[in-house]
Amino acid sequence: MPGFLTSPADAKIRRSRGGLLLAVVASGFCLVAPLLRASLATAPVRPSATQGGKSAGAAAAPAKPDLHPNLMLITVDTLRPDALGWVAGKNDTPAFDAYAAEGVRFAAAVSPVPLTLPAHASILSGLLPRRSGVRDEGQPLPAGVLTLAERLEQNGYSTAAFVSGAPLESIYGLDRGFALYDDRMAEGAAGAAERRAFDTTTAALAWIATARSPWFVWVHYYDAHDPYEPPQSFLRPGPRGAYDGEVAYIDAWLGRLRAGVPATASANLLTVLASDHGEALGEHREKTHGLFLYDATTDVPLVFHFPGRLKAVASREPARLIDLAPTSLDLLGLAPLPGIDGISLRPLLEGKPQAVPAAYLETRQPWNRFGWAPLTALRDGTWKLIAAPRSELYDLNKDAGEGTNRIDAEHPVADRLTAALREIEKRPAASGRGVAVSEAARRAFGERGATKSLAPPPGLPDPKDRLELHDRLEAGEDALREGRYAAAIAAFDAVLGAEPTNRFAALRSGTALLQAGRLDEAAKRLTRAVELDPEGAEARSALATVFSRLGRFRAAAPQWLELARRQPRRVDAWSNLGLALGRTGNPADLDRAVAALAEAARLDPGNPRRRSDLADAHLALARRALGQGNRSAANRALISAVEIDPGARNRAAADPKLSVLVR
Ligand SMILES: [Zn+2]
Numbered sequence: 001m002p003g004f005l006t007s008p009a010d011a012k013i014r015r016s017r018g019g020l021l022l023a024v025v026a027s028g029f030c031l032v033a034p035l036l037r038a039s040l041a042t043a044p045v046r047p048s049a050t051q052g053g054k055s056a057g058a059a060a061a062p063a064k065p066d067l068h069p070n071l072m073l074i075t076v077d078t079l080r081p082d083a084l085g086w087v088a089g090k091n092d093t094p095a096f097d098a099y100a101a102e103g104v105r106f107a108a109a110v111s112p113v114p115l116t117l118p119a120h121a122s123i124l125s126g127l128l129p130r131r132s133g134v135r136d137e138g139q140p141l142p143a144g145v146l147t148l149a150e151r152l153e154q155n156g157y158s159t160a161a162f163v164s165g166a167p168l169e170s171i172y173g174l175d176r177g178f179a180l181y182d183d184r185m186a187e188g189a190a191g192a193a194e195r196r197a198f199d200t201t202t203a204a205l206a207w208i209a210t211a212r213s214p215w216f217v218w219v220h221y222y223d224a225h226d227p228y229e230p231p232q233s234f235l236r237p238g239p240r241g242a243y244d245g246e247v248a249y250i251d252a253w254l255g256r257l258r259a260g261v262p263a264t265a266s267a268n269l270l271t272v273l274a275s276d277h278g279e280a281l282g283e284h285r286e287k288t289h290g291l292f293l294y295d296a297t298t299d300v301p302l303v304f305h306f307p308g309r310l311k312a313v314a315s316r317e318p319a320r321l322i323d324l325a326p327t328s329l330d331l332l333g334l335a336p337l338p339g340i341d342g343i344s345l346r347p348l349l350e351g352k353p354q355a356v357p358a359a360y361l362e363t364r365q366p367w368n369r370f371g372w373a374p375l376t377a378l379r380d381g382t383w384k385l386i387a388a389p390r391s392e393l394y395d396l397n398k399d400a401g402e403g404t405n406r407i408d409a410e411h412p413v414a415d416r417l418t419a420a421l422r423e424i425e426k427r428p429a430a431s432g433r434g435v436a437v438s439e440a441a442r443r444a445f446g447e448r449g450a451t452k453s454l455a456p457p458p459g460l461p462d463p464k465d466r467l468e469l470h471d472r473l474e475a476g477e478d479a480l481r482e483g484r485y486a487a488a489i490a491a492f493d494a495v496l497g498a499e500p501t502n503r504f505a506a507l508r509s510g511t512a513l514l515q516a517g518r519l520d521e522a523a524k525r526l527t528r529a530v531e532l533d534p535e536g537a538e539a540r541s542a543l544a545t546v547f548s549r550l551g552r553f554r555a556a557a558p559q560w561l562e563l564a565r566r567q568p569r570r571v572d573a574w575s576n577l578g579l580a581l582g583r584t585g586n587p588a589d590l591d592r593a594v595a596a597l598a599e600a601a602r603l604d605p606g607n608p609r610r611r612s613d614l615a616d617a618h619l620a621l622a623r624r625a626l627g628q629g630n631r632s633a634a635n636r637a638l639i640s641a642v643e644i645d646p647g648a649r650n651r652a653a654a655d656p657k658l659s660v661l662v663r
Helices: 008-015 019-024 032-041 053-060 094-102 116-125 148-154 197-210 241-260 321-332 365-370 411-425 439-445 467-481 485-498 503-515 519-532 537-549 553-566 571-581 587-603 608-627 631-644 648-653
Strands: 070-076 104-110 158-162 180-182 215-221 269-274 299-305 313-315 359-363 375-380 383-387 392-395
Touching: 070 116, 070 241, 070 321, 094 241, 094 269, 094 299, 116 148, 116 321, 148 158, 148 215, 148 321, 158 197, 180 197, 197 215, 197 241, 215 241, 269 321, 299 321, 365 467, 365 503, 375 411, 383 411, 392 411, 439 553, 439 571, 439 587, 467 485, 467 503, 485 503, 503 519, 503 537, 519 537, 537 553, 537 571, 553 571, 553 587, 571 587, 571 608, 587 608, 608 631, 608 648, 631 648
Parallel strands: 070 215, 070 269, 104 313, 158 180, 158 215
Antiparallel strands: 104 299, 269 299, 359 375, 375 383, 383 392
16 A cells, blocks of 8 residues: 555655755654744744744843853764774864863763663753653653753753754654754665754754854764764774764864854853763674663763863763753753752862762663663772673773673672662652643543553573674664565574564564565564564554554554554654544544544644645544434534645545535
8 A cells, every 4th residue: 555654764755855845745753843943943034033932932031241151062972982082092083172172071971871862861851761761762751851951941041952863853852942953854874864964063053153142052963873984084994994984074063063153152152062872883792882881882971161161171080971961050050950860060070079979870772672681780989880680890990891790709899889779779750751742642542541561570681691692683684774685584583583582583574574565474573573562662663554554454553552652742653543543444433533633733734644634534524424414513524624624625525425515
């Protein structure tokens, strides 16, 4: 059934053509409203006039001579400290080095989680992932978590974000507090949305040029994320040359970003540079990030650059990314975020003695993706404990590479760190787990409760004991990306032979079967993937897609519904849910079909396709009412349809049943 499903990939390709084409975009992963705001903000007009109602209050605030400083937060995704000239002296990164040389610099700050969305949620909220509720990619920020951007917006700041990777798309909720959240991206080499540093910098500078002070801008660069494909002139020699080249390429644009800030704004500007996590590059046999909690993926650079206010100095303290927001607010003279895990490091930054608390780390990716044991860790001074089925203890002073496990030799240290770890885990979540949803969404959900999530059971395998399977999964993934479906399926099947509960192998073999057009087999395999991982959005999405393509709409609808529950701002989930409910053959499903399509239209207001789908659902209501002999209800439904989409009148006139209503 080509053309039936609305797919996020479709939207991403079209999105690269720019905001003006949004009116004809068939569907979207991401909201159109922020995109439209983005396109307006790049026009040569004052943003205060274009940012809509959300910032009207802020725009009305009178400019004062004693303004709060401006804040520029720059996060460079997937940045190992040793890719920077000022840390290891092996790469050419003059712009980053200049910021570091003039600021308070931490060559080894600590990320609480080596995953993009959770780490950025922690950067912006000051909360550990287990308390923010964002513990893996694709998990939206729950309602009630207050962020740095919201705090600054409350204080009259103009706010804007320019993000460059799919994990940070607005549907996951980090846009909260940003009057402008520009997540316009094209499809990158890996098939997911991303934006190169050139485009991100250009968009950010266009906003900064006319932004009303005080302003807060967050600029996120994603180029160093794999795959590593720097422009040829930045390619470095050696096994990590492509990775280092990406960092050097970003650095070139970082320099232009800095140079492009008007002097009036940069005279009173706090710039904070950080990464969300590192990259393993083969250390501990991990290629990228997310599987383990070794320093290779959790050490990050952090710089506070505030000329005239902070003296330049290098600090060896293990500052934490959760300290970034409270420290920034303190430096700006603003109230802290309440009840957070991070602390203000201002005393330390001002040269006073300050002990940084132990750093708590976690990764749920082994469990969520593969069905292996999740990991937690505590980094306290020289010691680092990784709590795993086979726990590890490292003396970082003597063993920076985390090569010698001291757990058996240092029982008292391990016990002390374990107790401290458990103490931190007693802290309650910072807010409810729920994400705010609209009335239409609630109606579409109906009576059916959400599927219960599975807590990791005891006895799961240790990820470090599954590296061979992990390699085979990566080989399968490479084959899938290259369209070699038979090879991909064979690789995943081999893993399932060794480990039948492997979530990734079930999901991705199902995806390969789907892409190969073997829909019945895909349905079976993806049903298994959903059983193994009821919380996984990707498995729900793939299974729902298969059922819809097979015309099995009664089976598809509950899967689209679960996807919408997990990612309630995901337009394609609502749209496909509504279309499936409209085709189940059960007239009672039509009301929820209308609600779901209304939600899709609400989330994607500039898209005429959403309106015509919704109008068609109202026409179906009219047909149902006529069948029940209720002509006045049929007339009301027809009027609603025509109000939503005037073209519905012609479609009704051409409809053998509805034509009696059209005069
Ligand atoms: Zn990242």
